[in-house]
Amino acid sequence: MTDRKIYKPKPVSGFPEWLPEIRATEQAWMDHIRRVFESYGYTNIETPSVEVLDVLAAKGEVDKEIYVIERLQKDADDKSDARLALHFDQTVPFARYVAQHFGSLTFPFKRYQMQKNWRGERPQIGRAREFYQCDIDVIGIDNLPLHFDAEMPAVMFDAIAGLGIGRVQIRISNRKIILGLLEHLGIEDKSFVTRMVDKIDKIGPNGVRALLAENNQITETAIDQILSLVTIQAAPSNLDPLLSVKTHNDLMKQGVDELLFVLKSLMHLPDEAILADLSIIRGFDYYTGTVYEAKLLDMPEFTRSVGGGGRYADLAGQYINKNLPGVGISIGLTCLFDVLHHHGKIPAGRKSPTDVLVLLPSEEGRDSATRTAALLRRRGMNVELFHKSAKIGDQMQYANKKDIPYVWIPPFTDEEPHKVKDMRTGEQIEDVDPSIWMLT
Amino acid sequence: MTDRKIYKPKPVSGFPEWLPEIRATEQAWMDHIRRVFESYGYTNIETPSVEVLDVLAAKGEVDKEIYVIERLQKDADDKSDARLALHFDQTVPFARYVAQHFGSLTFPFKRYQMQKNWRGERPQIGRAREFYQCDIDVIGIDNLPLHFDAEMPAVMFDAIAGLGIGRVQIRISNRKIILGLLEHLGIEDKSFVTRMVDKIDKIGPNGVRALLAENNQITETAIDQILSLVTIQAAPSNLDPLLSVKTHNDLMKQGVDELLFVLKSLMHLPDEAILADLSIIRGFDYYTGTVYEAKLLDMPEFTRSVGGGGRYADLAGQYINKNLPGVGISIGLTCLFDVLHHHGKIPAGRKSPTDVLVLLPSEEGRDSATRTAALLRRRGMNVELFHKSAKIGDQMQYANKKDIPYVWIPPFTDEEPHKVKDMRTGEQIEDVDPSIWMLT
Numbered sequence A, B: 001m002t003d004r005k006i007y008k009p010k011p012v013s014g015f016p017e018w019l020p021e022i023r024a025t026e027q028a029w030m031d032h033i034r035r036v037f038e039s040y041g042y043t044n045i046e047t048p049s050v051e052v053l054d055v056l057a058a059k060g061e062v063d064k065e066i067y068v069i070e071r072l073q074k075d076a077d078d079k080s081d082a083r084l085a086l087h088f089d090q091t092v093p094f095a096r097y098v099a100q101h102f103g104s105l106t107f108p109f110k111r112y113q114m115q116k117n118w119r120g121e122r123p124q125i126g127r128a129r130e131f132y133q134c135d136i137d138v139i140g141i142d143n144l145p146l147h148f149d150a151e152m153p154a155v156m157f158d159a160i161a162g163l164g165i166g167r168v169q170i171r172i173s174n175r176k177i178i179l180g181l182l183e184h185l186g187i188e189d190k191s192f193v194t195r196m197v198d199k200i201d202k203i204g205p206n207g208v209r210a211l212l213a214e215n216n217q218i219t220e221t222a223i224d225q226i227l228s229l230v231t232i233q234a235a236p237s238n239l240d241p242l243l244s245v246k247t248h249n250d251l252m253k254q255g256v257d258e259l260l261f262v263l264k265s266l267m268h269l270p271d272e273a274i275l276a277d278l279s280i281i282r283g284f285d286y287y288t289g290t291v292y293e294a295k296l297l298d299m300p301e302f303t304r305s306v307g308g309g310g311r312y313a314d315l316a317g318q319y320i321n322k323n324l325p326g327v328g329i330s331i332g333l334t335c336l337f338d339v340l341h342h343h344g345k346i347p348a349g350r351k352s353p354t355d356v357l358v359l360l361p362s363e364e365g366r367d368s369a370t371r372t373a374a375l376l377r378r379r380g381m382n383v384e385l386f387h388k389s390a391k392i393g394d395q396m397q398y399a400n401k402k403d404i405p406y407v408w409i410p411p412f413t414d415e416e417p418h419k420v421k422d423m424r425t426g427e428q429i430e431d432v433d434p435s436i437w438m439l440t
Helices: A020-039 A053-057 A091-100 A147-161 A175-184 A190-197 A200-213 A220-230 A250-264 A333-342 A366-378 A392-401 B020-039 B053-057 B091-100 B147-161 B175-184 B190-197 B200-213 B220-230 B250-264 B333-342 B366-378 B392-401
Strands: A050-052 A067-071 A084-086 A109-118 A130-139 A168-174 A274-277 A287-296 A307-312 A326-331 A356-358 A383-385 A406-409 A419-422 B050-052 B067-071 B084-086 B109-118 B130-139 B168-174 B274-277 B287-296 B307-312 B326-331 B356-358 B383-385 B406-409 B419-422
Touching (some): A020 A130, A050 A053, A053 A091, A091 A109, A091 A130, A130 A147, A147 A287, A175 A190, A175 A250, A175 A287, A250 A274, A250 A287, A356 A366, A356 A392, A366 A383, A366 A406, A392 A406, B020 B147, B020 B333, B053 B084, B053 B091, B091 B109, B091 B130, B130 B147, B147 B168, B147 B250, B147 B307, B175 B190, B175 B220, B175 B250, B175 B287, B190 B200, B200 B220, B250 B287, B287 B326, B356 B392, B366 B406, B392 B406
Parallel strands (some): A356 A406, B168 B274, B356 B406
Antiparallel strands (some): A050 A084, A067 A084, A067 B067, A287 A307, A307 A326, B109 B130, B168 B287, B287 B307
16 A cells, blocks of 8 residues: 555646535535425426537637537547537526427426536636536517516525525616617617626716716716616615606616516515616626626625526527527526635535434344334434444444434343433433434 | 528437426436435535546546547636546546545545536447436445445435335345355456356356356366356345355355345345345456345336445545545436336426416406415415416416416405315315415
8 A cells, every 4th residue: 555656636726626514505505496496386407518519609609618528539430429518507508408399398488407517717716617507597489478577586585595694685677778768868889888887886886977988979968867877776665766767768668667567576575685776787788678686785705696687588599490588597506605615604514414323232233223223214314323333432422523413322221212312412312212203 | 580590409419308397207316316315324425527637547547438628719828727527437536535535524434426427438228428326435444344335235225216116126245255266266367257257147147157168267167166156146034045155265254244244234124125146246346345236126128237336445545545445336327217218117297396376366466466376385385376367267277288286266356265276186175275275
């Protein structure tokens, strides 16, 4: 063993990996988010980790940060393979999936997807090269009721509020409002304005004013109107600021009406959970109506949005000759987890899922202890039988090291009863029946 | 929409993808297996999808079927990256993980891992290029009690028996028995003999006899002794065939004793669940003691073993200067699922996880219906609110199309009560309280 060659492994930058007790928390988060998604009737799909490069390219230019995969050595006769690449998000694979299986799906199609994605960016805290995203989308054929625009913030709120990282607020706008105003103002380069307004969170209204002023196509009056629009906020309990927006054209009016519909459908949530905020833009021109961003109110360490999304006009036009409008949200799980972990805000879970350690009194008692463990297991508990007959102290020690809350002491002689000890309180129950006893 | 260019996607051979109702079954399988693993106290870890190629190569030659990944375009200044490849199993990443995090783990370390793996093999039914495996291993430092050799078959039995694919049998042997006999017989090329014996399931004892006879190092008497040993089988209820094995040396005796210990520890399982079968070899010389194979007794379509594993002398010698013996099993989930699906043996799950569809009586009734849906959801049910006020018949139709078992009919006027309809039986309950009613 002494002179063998050893390759000492190191972490690979951008590919996070957790110790078991941290992974337990990540797993609990993912279980919770999945439960919430399913509680609203979203069904799971999982696509392969790879797509044909042509699929990723169908939209136009392909990102150079995409990872392509290739066999270390190709067989000489293996010419069949199209070039494959790891997907960098779940939207492109989902669009491809809907187009490919169109005839077998039921619409409106509500799906969730929680997979790893890969992007060869320069790694930093909160920006990994391999990362989980948790997405839901609803897709309709030709049209999709506004009902789903109103469902998204409720799902996003339930999903994030249950993670135990403080208060979350879903901020909502409708891009039709600002786009309608820019139409009315005769501003051609709408993308420029929305890109600048998108920075308001970082640089404030005056910063945005300065940036807009650099473009001489935009008059000062126009800037005033833009800024007074995008600084409007309204809670569901008081929609007045929104009701008093002056709508100059149909697009603006439609935007305000849609936003009001969404807000009114969210009255059952805590008031603080929802905020209409007309500065919410969500970068991409992909979004055509309602847009969302989720903010953590009690985690100043996490400066960006936990997730967001919006309404889009057509999911899969590049793959199928159907008009498939949709609305969706995405939670950047690994990003959030990584940043909070870096700041020591991720509580470690238990090192082991074991609820009860059954002691092994002696080799002679093995069969009986095995049956006790199996009985507790059948009753829904996670149970380990200690792996050798050792001193009681050593067996107890193992439970402590592994954060196992209960130790079960089976009879060491025929006369003794079963006993159970709560390792957290030290309390011991002296005569206990394994077919009745419950975890507390 | 008519003259746009459309890229029509096709399935990628070897990368399985399921419709939602089939994915629901795969997900239910994975949930069940995870629950069983945790019920025995195994903790989850997840490693990145990639390893540095040097890690994969640390054992010696690297498989040409490995997929390497590479950015589509590398930045000119990006020289830091080691060459990365997708892992082809979970054993190598696990070994690397244990070496890397050695000081932070608690031993004996019991972990489970259920991830995708990639191997660029020629795809066929039951052999995918991207596939899930479900693995557990226990690792000790310097030694590992035989207790864990006995735990593996119980876990494997519980995991597979709960999938609803008929009876499963875990066949067990101990390689020390056959290796001890070959030692005694003075046969040098032990790997040749074990490789031939490994074929017994396919070609029968006479086939193996013929293959062994081709090697003139092996006498006919030796072949007789080998064949009479490897055709021994014993159920836990009758260990006589095993007790009467003539042990010619310490290695054989140790092998028989270990196997007897394992079988005696499995008395709490149904007798048919376990079979000692001395022909079980598990190809690799990696295994040093107990070996397992799981067979489906009621699925003749699935000819191979669902999973297997065994005891090994050292997990991570190539990465760390420690002696880490272990024992583990692996269930080839995608392989099994793919073959059974191909033969129509995978029952489709529901198209949607929704338990209850709450009807939307009218736009005026939206807030009240939303609250009813939220209440049912808080009480643990998966609930959709219908997405527009449409004819009752159309709303019911949606529940039918999506296999939703219950339709909730909230009051259409103030005087009416809540009603609920079981869509499977047609039965309707006329006056029902959403804060009390339960799914059945």
